[in-house]
Amino acid sequence: MKTQTPNADRSGRAVVEVVDGPIDLAATLDGGQAFRWWPDDAEGQGSYRGVILDRVVRISPSGNDLVVTALDDKPVDQAAGLVSDHVNASATLAAFRRKFGSEPGVCGAILDYPGLRLLRQDPWECLACYLCSSTSSVKRIKQNAEDLAVTLGRKVGPGKGDFEFPSAQAVADAGEQKLRDLKLGFHAKGLAKAAALVAAGDLDLSSLRTLAYDEAKRELLKLEGVGDKIADCVLAFSLDKPQTFPLDTWVRQAVRKRYTLPDRCDDAFIREWAREKFGDFSAIASQFLFYREWVTRGTAG
DNA sequence: TCTACGCCTTACCT
DNA sequence: AAGGTAAGGCGTA
Numbered sequence: 001m002k003t004q005t006p007n008a009d010r011s012g013r014a015v016v017e018v019v020d021g022p023i024d025l026a027a028t029l030d031g032g033q034a035f036r037w038w039p040d041d042a043e044g045q046g047s048y049r050g051v052i053l054d055r056v057v058r059i060s061p062s063g064n065d066l067v068v069t070a071l072d073d074k075p076v077d078q079a080a081g082l083v084s085d086h087v088n089a090s091a092t093l094a095a096f097r098r099k100f101g102s103e104p105g106v107c108g109a110i111l112d113y114p115g116l117r118l119l120r121q122d123p124w125e126c127l128a129c130y131l132c133s134s135t136s137s138v139k140r141i142k143q144n145a146e147d148l149a150v151t152l153g154r155k156v157g158p159g160k161g162d163f164e165f166p167s168a169q170a171v172a173d174a175g176e177q178k179l180r181d182l183k184l185g186f187h188a189k190g191l192a193k194a195a196a197l198v199a200a201g202d203l204d205l206s207s208l209r210t211l212a213y214d215e216a217k218r219e220l221l222k223l224e225g226v227g228d229k230i231a232d233c234v235l236a237f238s239l240d241k242p243q244t245f246p247l248d249t250w251v252r253q254a255v256r257k258r259y260t261l262p263d264r265c266d267d268a269f270i271r272e273w274a275r276e277k278f279g280d281f282s283a284i285a286s287q288f289l290f291y292r293e294w295v296t297r298g299t300a301g
Numbered sequence: 302t303c304t305a306c307g308c309c310t311t312a313c314c315t
Numbered sequence: 316a317a318g319g320t321a322a323g324g325c326g327t328a
Contacts, residue, residue, distance in 0.1 A: 032322060134323035140312060141322080185310025190324090227324045248322040266304090290322070 012070045014080035020093045021064035024115025028087065029059070031291050032138050033119050033237050035129045035145040036165065043069065051149070052086050053122060054164050055079040056157030059087075072157040088120050096281050105258040106285055108301060109292040116291055118284050119237055123205035124198060125165040126238035127220075130230045131194060132187045138294075147182045168198035190225025197223070205239075213241045228267070236283035245274040245282040246290070253298060254289040 029037035029048045040049035040058055047060040049071070056072040057079050068083045070076040084090065100106050109116075125145075132144045145165070152166035152174055171179070172195040179188035197203040203223075208216040216239055220231040229248055235241035245251075247267055255261065255270055262269070278285040292300050 130322075133321095135309080135321055136311085136323090137313075137321040139321090143312085180310085183311065186308090186324095187310075225324065229323060233322070246322075249320095250322065294322080 012073075012076050014068050014070075014076045015062065016066040016068055016080050016084045016087075016089050018065050018087075018089045019091060021066075021089075022061055022115050023066065023087055023089075023117055024113055025059060025061060027113050027116040027291055027295075028119065031116065032294055033287065034121055034126075035138070035142045036125075036149065038161070043067070049159070051156060051162060051164060052079070052082040054154070054156050055082055056159065056162045057083055059083055071159065072162070085120055088117055091117070093117070093284075096284055100278075100281065100285065105255075106288050109288040113288065113291060116288060118242070118287060120240070121238040122165070123208070123234065123238040124168055127194060127205060127223075127226075127234050128165070128168075128171065128191060130233045131191045131223075131225050132184055133230065133233075134187065134225070136187075144182070144184055144187075151182060168195045171195035172199040187225065190223065194223050194225070208235075209240050213243055216241060217244075228271070236286070242280045242283045243275065245271055245278065245286045247271055247274070247286070248290065250293040250298075251286055251290050254293040257301065258289075 025046055025048050026039075029050070030039070037048045037050040040047045043058055043060040047058055049056075049058045051057075055070065055074065055078070058069040058071055060067045060069070066083065066087070066089070068076065068080040070079045097110060101110055128148070129141055129145050133141050136144075146161060148171070149163040149165050150161065152170045153163040156162055156164045171191065174192075176188045176192040179192055184191060194203075198205060203219070208219060211219070213235065217231050217235060220226050220234055229246060232244040232246040235244040236246055247270055252267070252270065255274075261273065274282050274286070
């Protein structure tokens, strides 16, 4: 674990130190990687409220660091440790900036969004959310995730939306039809099946963190409803695989706009091109390309 | 094997 | 206001 010992006080707050901060919370927590963070300006501008595992927290910017407030009446230092891990607070961005800070395709995004980072999410929640992502929108995926939590998850805090993301067991117990009732559409089937596998212990998502990229991806691709793109998102955003290059409609558009590629190349070609170009910085590069294209709805550059 | 295309849910956008 | 689109995947021709 990449947790650290936070600096806690008695008021339910703790400081999380951030390497190469500050973190852009809007871009990082609410920029299409994760789906259960909401703006919360109770602590001034730029704060976000959400649930990590069973802890309800508010995360606020504080200089280069973060202030974590526990909103669930449990020890703040543990919550701060979860936050530190979730936002990759101890990860350095220096090498990426050094190598690609002047590279024409991504340097604009790096300049415009210097605080964008990769998250390190809970693998089950990450997989479940991306199983709901095909031909959907970030806004609707967030609604799906919220519906799942409120309907199938445990209440873990005082707020209306303070629900734990439901366990694989809880989702498996609900079954496909109930998931369809939650308006998950055709995603319900794949989610129900994945939940059953994880709940039965036939798929240990956390153990994929210690596997090589190809091995881990092979396991994810066995799941119904998981193809290259969704597998890559889970690998990049929750399974410590920085060499993956999630390729969706926005990244594809960004790549075609900002780089010179053969006119009729397919996704496999682009993935291979990205692997050679970005190497172990593929995941973060993809996210910069995605975020700039997505927030500007394709009108940037 | 490779490619193209239809289909799958539903809400939001114009 | 009807039709296209939205962090895709899968089966078939």
